[in-house]
Amino acid sequence: MNQNLYLEDISNGMEIPTVKKDPTTQQLVKYAGASGDFYQIHYDMDYAKNNGLPGVILHGALKNAFLAQLLTDWIGPLGKLNKLEVQYRGMDLPGVPVYAKGNVKEISSDGTINCEIWLEKEDGEKTTVGKAIITLPSKN
Amino acid sequence: MTSENIPQDLINAIGIESSPLENDIEKGAIRRFAEAIEDSNPIYTDESYAKKLNYRSVVAPPTFLRSVLTNPLPDNIKSPYSAVVDGGSVWEYFEPVCAGDIITTKTKLQDVFDRDGRLGNMIFIIRVTSYTNQNSELVATQTTTSITYEPKEN
Numbered sequence: 001m002n003q004n005l006y007l008e009d010i011s012n013g014m015e016i017p018t019v020k021k022d023p024t025t026q027q028l029v030k031y032a033g034a035s036g037d038f039y040q041i042h043y044d045m046d047y048a049k050n051n052g053l054p055g056v057i058l059h060g061a062l063k064n065a066f067l068a069q070l071l072t073d074w075i076g077p078l079g080k081l082n083k084l085e086v087q088y089r090g091m092d093l094p095g096v097p098v099y100a101k102g103n104v105k106e107i108s109s110d111g112t113i114n115c116e117i118w119l120e121k122e123d124g125e126k127t128t129v130g131k132a133i134i135t136l137p138s139k140n
Numbered sequence: 141m142t143s144e145n146i147p148q149d150l151i152n153a154i155g156i157e158s159s160p161l162e163n164d165i166e167k168g169a170i171r172r173f174a175e176a177i178e179d180s181n182p183i184y185t186d187e188s189y190a191k192k193l194n195y196r197s198v199v200a201p202p203t204f205l206r207s208v209l210t211n212p213l214p215d216n217i218k219s220p221y222s223a224v225v226d227g228g229s230v231w232e233y234f235e236p237v238c239a240g241d242i243i244t245t246k247t248k249l250q251d252v253f254d255r256d257g258r259l260g261n262m263i264f265i266i267r268v269t270s271y272t273n274q275n276s277e278l279v280a281t282q283t284t285t286s287i288t289y290e291p292k293e294n
Contacts, residue, residue: 034176060226065177068202087228
């Protein structure tokens, strides 16, 4: 599934191929179990509503995982993810698809590549924003 | 930074580190994590594929370390506010983490500061967790921001 990506393939401003995710309440329960984060706002509707939320919401760290996948799918098995930074700006609800997106912001002289990354809903609202630094092998 | 909103105990605790905790990185835990995030990359589940790429065993997804346990900071290190939201996270990666590794975690209280915003006064608690493997290599650090606030009565 993963194609190899090389430094020579990268240009400033290029888009990272979008990854669409379709989170469900079942996924939130699976993520709670796999991560050990059992905060009830992620699976107990009454608890979430009593805390002023519209319903159960996605774990921030699950959204972080979606953005990590955006990068690892793109860079393939030979690329390295060096830094991954995310800030949670808005809530995401199960049943609402999210799109992990990004682009190349800067290619440093030492070959490290700075990217802008974010999660976006269908209406364009960015609920999570971040940055990443990756390194890729050279064809030479 | 000092502020009348932040208890002195909490400010004094900046720099305090939790005691280390060892975690066995299990193949099954990696598989369950990859399944939960719905990432079908075979490097997380197919050992022969991972070995062809010169890894010791299946590789842990970048945010898998989120599931690895840390010892808590002492009980008195907490915000006076009752509600908390996750503000975000900064990961730095230095070495791969594979099944069979033993990862030792330590968490440090890095910084505490406050700001006024739409939730009222908010105290930000910054923690840095370090992850070190069985070869004493620092494999990753994670810096997290917890935003604490006092919910308003409706």
